Amino acid sequence: MATMKDIARLAGVSTSTVSHVINSSRYVSEEISERVNKAAKELNYTPSALARSFKMNRTKTFGMLMTTSTNPFFGEVVKGVERSCYQQGYNLIVCNTEGDQVRMKASINTLLQKRVDGLILMCSSLVGERFDIFEQYPDIPIVVMDWGPMHFTSDKIQDNSLRGGYLAAKYLVESGHQSIGCITGPLNLYQAQMRYEGYKRALNEANLSFNGDWIVESDFNCEGGYQAFNTIYSKGTLPSAIFVCNDMMAMGVINAANEKGIRIPEDVSLIGYDDIHIAKFMSPGLTTIHQPKYRLGQSAVEMLLKRLEDPSRDAHVVQLEPTLVERSSVKKISQ
Template identity: 50%
Template sequence: MATIKDVAKLAGVSTSTVSHVLNETRFVSEQISERVRTAVNTLNYRPSSIARSLKVNRTNTLGMLVSTSKNPFFAEVVHNVERRCYERGYTLFLCNTDGDAHRMRANLDALEEKRVDGLLLLCSEASNEVLRLLEEERSTPVVIFDWGSDSEHVDRIYDNSLYGGYLATRHLIDMGHTRIGCVTGPIERRSARERVQGFHKAMDEAGLPVSPEWIIEGDYDCAGGVAAMARLHALPHRPDALFVCNDMMALGVFAEAARLGVRVPDDLSVIGYDDIYIARYMTPPLTTIHQPKGTIAAMAVDTLIDRLGSKREEGKAILIEPGLIERASVRRIA
């Protein structure tokens, strides 16, 4: 493999001149620059990214930790993060935590050894112990997606879940529904709590009663939707509309409803949350609350890169607003 010394020898110049031509750090005459470029092409020389990163103390790489999840929402966010990194001239190293704090620590060590400039965390299962680890033991800037308690040192990007839950329930009410249930996410999760708060806010504003047996805690996965639908169907009095706090559980509700002979939306209106890619292809297409995954990803990457440039130490929170996507899974009651 050719070195910068080989290029300098072939071009008949010093190694510092080669460096100035390649990095455009000093004026070099066009004649000499052309000789250097010709030598580079002849020798197929590639500058050492390691050497450059040591010199400028920047690797132009970011690390991302993602918890294991079958939810396509995660994959869509990661896709958008990688695309934004490419647009900003950064390479992304992706690690899967498998929902394990010990594995997260091992991945953090590996990314630190690679000298990544910053970290992005999409790890809802992680505990506050991990947040302490990031704050107290590491100096790498961090942006967290929709997880963790507020912190003075890390940046957070998250959706306005309370408003999203309100928007979903308000839509069911506006379509004429009064008997409305809710399948929540794991209640220890911030997003799940806030979406339920939005549900209650809309119901209270409309003066509608909330039946406790129609509020069922799920797991943000298809199985949770299946179990919730089975429990609701076994009740003597059932809701005629359901706010399901993410699209994966809504998919489970659809599957179990079909097995039980419950027609969506004729017998039961359903609205989801996230607007994952497959939501539009469900039968019927799912009305849902859209999370702008491209915007969330771009804001996370841009916030992290901008922090690297500004050397800002204090953390900040960026709230992304969700929106309603109307499809065919909610019927209007005359």
């Protein structure tokens, strides 16, 4: 395998000059740079990423910790992270925790020991956790994706879930609905709580009453939405519309309603949350609240790079705003 010394000998320059050209660490004239690059090409020289990482104290690698989920929302976010890393010349190591606290802490240890340049955390089980290990790596920048209060320093990207929940319920009100139910996510999670608060705000603003039989806490999964709709159905009279706090649960609701011969939106209108890719292919197409998932992943990478450039800057919070996407699952009722 060719070395820098071999290149220096062939190009007729010093080894340090070769290093400056290869690593772009100092200005070298165009004529000499061309000689060095030509020699490197002739010798099929491949720089050692490991050696370069030790010299520059950078591995050009980010780590990402996430909870495994069947929800394609997470995959769409990871796609944004991966593509942004590629565009910036970074590698990405993704670790799935599967909701296991022990595995989560082991994964954090693994990523830090691999000398990643920064960490992206998208893991609900981190909420309220204290990680002493982060104190051993104070120079590693961390970006957390919208999981509520943390007991460690980090930059944060969050979806405005309060506004998203409000937009969803307000749209149902403006469509003429007065009996509006809500299938929430786990209310111990920050986003689920905020979406529910937004729903309540919109109903209070419209002076509409709440019916406890039409409000069910669920789990953000298809099966949870299926069971939640069956719970509402078992109470008797159905609301004219339901805000389902993510699209995966909305899929379960549509399935349960179809089994019972309940038509959407003719009998019950639905609005979801997330705008996952398959939402527009549901039958009917799902009206939902769009989260900028690709932008969420892209922003995480951008924040890590900015933190690497300026480690002393104050912790930042970037809030991404949700928007309404109208499709066919909400019926307009004449006032």
